[in-house]
Amino acid sequence: MMASDDIDVAYVAKLARIALSPDETERFGTQLTALLEHVAALEKLAVADVPATAQVVPSENVVRDDVPRPSLERETVLEAAPERQGAYFRVPRIIAEDSIVGEET
Amino acid sequence: MTVPETAAEIARAVNERELSAAAIAAEFEARIHLREAAVGAFLTQTGALALAHAERVDARVRAGEELPLAGVPLAIKDNMCLTGTRTTCGSKILENWTAPYTATAVQRLLDAGALPVGKTNLDEFAMGSSCENSALGTTRNPWDRERVPGGSSGGSVAAVAAGEAVLALGSDTGGSIREPAAFCGVVGFKPTYGRVSRYGLIAFASSLDQIGPVARTVQDAARCYDVMAGHDPLDATSLARPVAATHNGLRDDLRGVRIGLVNEFTLSALGADVRATYERAYADLEGLGADLVDVSLPTADYGVATYYLIAPAECSSNLARFDGMRYGLRVPGADVAETYERTRAAGFGDEVKRRILIGTHALSSGYYDAYYVRAQKARTLIAADFATAFQRCDAIAAPAAASEAFRFAAKSDPYSMYLMDYYTIPMSLAGLPALSVPCGFVTPPDGAHPLPLGLQLTTPLFEERTLLGIAHAYERATMHASVRPPIAANETARV
Amino acid sequence: MTEAPHAGLAVNGTPYESVIGIECHVELRTQTKMFCGCRNVFGAEPNSNVCPTCLGMPGALPVPNRLALELLVKAGLAFGADIPAFSKFDRKNYFYPDMPKDYQISQYDTPLTQGGLVEFWVRDGTRGRCRLTRIHLEEDTGKSSHAGSRDGRIAGSKHSLVDFNRAGVPLMECVSEPDIRTGPQAVAYLETLKRTFVALGVSDVKMEEGSLRCDVNLSLRPLGSSAYGTKTEIKNMNSFRSVERAIESEIARQAALLARGERIVQETRGWDEAAGTTHSMRSKEEAHDYRYFPDPDLSPIAFAGDDIARLRGELGILPNARIERFISDGVPLVQALQLIDTPGLAAYYETAATLSGKPQATLNFVLGDLSRLANETGIPVHASRVTASALAELVALVDAGTINSKTAKDLLGRLWADGGSARTLVESEGLAQVSDPGAIDTVVAEVLAANGKTVADYRAGKTKVLGFLVGSVMKQSRGKANPQLVEERLRAALETTGVS
């Protein structure tokens, strides 16, 4: 179950949107495989009936009232943009011409 | 008069108008100017801003206000937002980003009269234990310039150790305040997870990150904590429970205090001098009246493995937003996918990439249960072990780091660096309050200078008052904190 | 669950049915966004309602909007959904330029509501039901437009422009079971969701403003089979009508493929409104690995029994229950739907009908003259100067025979313009119907005397001229005469020989 040599660095880098050179893929592959061998020690822990801790100090229903707070000045926001066009953030075209991707929600 | 060395004394002098905050701001700007070449604690100096704040503090004091941090020079780790200042996380991807808002913790300190003297260096996105992972600068240990200050809050501890600031903010995810505080001989305190708002702290691992003070003395750390702690409506993970003031709970002896020594944390793996120092520290605790008891943390050994799944998993998601679309670096590509990939390849350093990759893997389809869920379960066991141990003791004493400060480039293998946090990670996973207080010096075989070590103390959740009280008694009795590195030893400037 | 299969759908002679499930994204009607205090409004200046949190700025954190949680729970309760004791937020990780954090805060395995049943009326009079799988809460994305191409579509553009005002708006995702069989059923299902959410104040559900968006999952299988065929997901419909058209088009496409012995490819298809067809958007082979995990910035949500009881108590009478009652009152289905789907009209009708005690007569005015006046003036009936009590009074006057329907129609026009009381107008202007046979006979005699030729025609057997004579009497009486009595007295007079 916790195979230690199973990281597909190229696939993971694609998911994480980080371009890697072949050298980097190789180097990170070696380093991360070694790390996974260390973390494989966790297999020795009997955890079948143990609940997972997502929050170490438990709390629930932390919410706020539906009351407006000031937004940021638009100029402040747009000044930080790598590229803008008028009141909009300008980003590269969303995908290559031949495959149109719909909006996800 | 000279500027006093502690926040408590400075605030008293400014509140009583013996000293002006403006004069202190000027003195620290000059001091930073003199010392930075040797230390390199700061990525951005904000002397003009400190002066502007100082003038406001002086006006408020003249108007009759008493401010707990009046005129106290404060260094801020550069993963915390401060409106109008560059906030970089030590990363090329944010090298030129100006924060449009201020972190809650920072704002509370500024409102209490602190003067923001600059933003300090860190391992990129707080990932590292030496400060060597910063893409934007090198910080040197003020005790030995050939050595690292520790990390990730290396700039903050170096600034306080070198006298470039009196208080500093660090952030601690797996030891990032405690380990560098030990390396630089200052007090570094990580409160209970959720005590201090994370709003405005640039996230590394959200379920572990916690802001805490770096100071010359436990009393100053307590004063800083008292100002910062408490619920923030902008952080859903900040605790709603009331905060007991700690600065007035400091004690001078340890009679009736049970201090646990962890069976699994054998000192035999440490160097002989380091081991002797810790043994003497434990003896000093006993000498102050504490009862030393053996406690067991059977799962503590799994801390590093658990941490290096949970923290990277969270970071892989937290750092997705650095994509070159809305702010920060953009390296254009033919389309948006290529722009993402190039931006992130150029913007992140190797350690950040490693952690994003391992975290992405740990969450990915087919591996989630084996890695992420298993680690979250291990975390439950580790927290439960502490709970059991605390049935037998009021606090646990342990090393704050596995060694004294090491030389630059000494840890080239990532995993050997990860092991530096062996003693601090379990407390982080359990969300416990913990601190490092100076506990003596060793001169390593490969070094010419004595280097500080830190004693780590830990108490149950929410027991900051007990923790700081014990640390204060130890610090007062041992006086290790009063020894300053040469660069800060002679502060004679009169203001 | 629904019984009516797609009429006549067959593949090479074998009867087939379509199996349809719908996922709707509905924006919740709150003052502020889901996780920050920025305003949730449509149509603001681009990037004017944004803050560190909804722009995904470094260091910013989310805090959930209590009202959004409650609105969603009400939506679920309205359809009998379960509210689990434990719910949490998860991160759905994928990169997209209009999604600020490059993850969406959503809910993976612990939605706020589970199950539920949507019962609906199709316009052909049949009823249907569709089970809800779940309703969960998530945050909306920003909105991209695509400059640089001729038609504003993504293809051919050089770059995209992003407005983050919508980013972080609370969105509930309603996922249905595949219980729907036809396009009209799909529309009826959506209309039921819409009218319920509007009635609850949960959402304004405006497809044209994007506050409701829906995707359709559709597959075919031989009638009687319990296995599912390969499904496609259809996106980009911008009205209920286009949902119906897209379903019909996709059924035809899949049926044609199957008839030719070809395989259906599991994929997302976009609806092209102008062409009236769906086209392939991407194939599912290009797998997504969303790496869901619990959001460590947020704590779990647990609705207590008290909260649920309070929210249940706030539901009021739901549209389905009102439709049911209208129908049992004898209101035809189409008119019941018209009442319920016109804002304010059902309540107006119910009040007036209760006050007048004459539901049918009231309904005729509400859906007839009043709806016409509303269309002409742009003022909704319930907001007009004709109060429900004024209408009830009018209905009562007609029913009592005090005024005739012609007078009632005229009066309604005057009440619409000036308001006031029908009874007062009738009294002050002497508009009461004349039902005195003597008075009518006088007018009848005058009219017959003035229309000798017509009278002769009638008597010669051209009885259809009676209508003209009735009209003349009515006119002479300034509309006040009782029309039935006029006709009766006219016939009597005409059939009495010797009168000239």
Ligand SMILES: [Mg+2]
């Ligand atoms: Mg969704």
Ligand SMILES: [Zn+2]
């Ligand atoms: Zn916002």
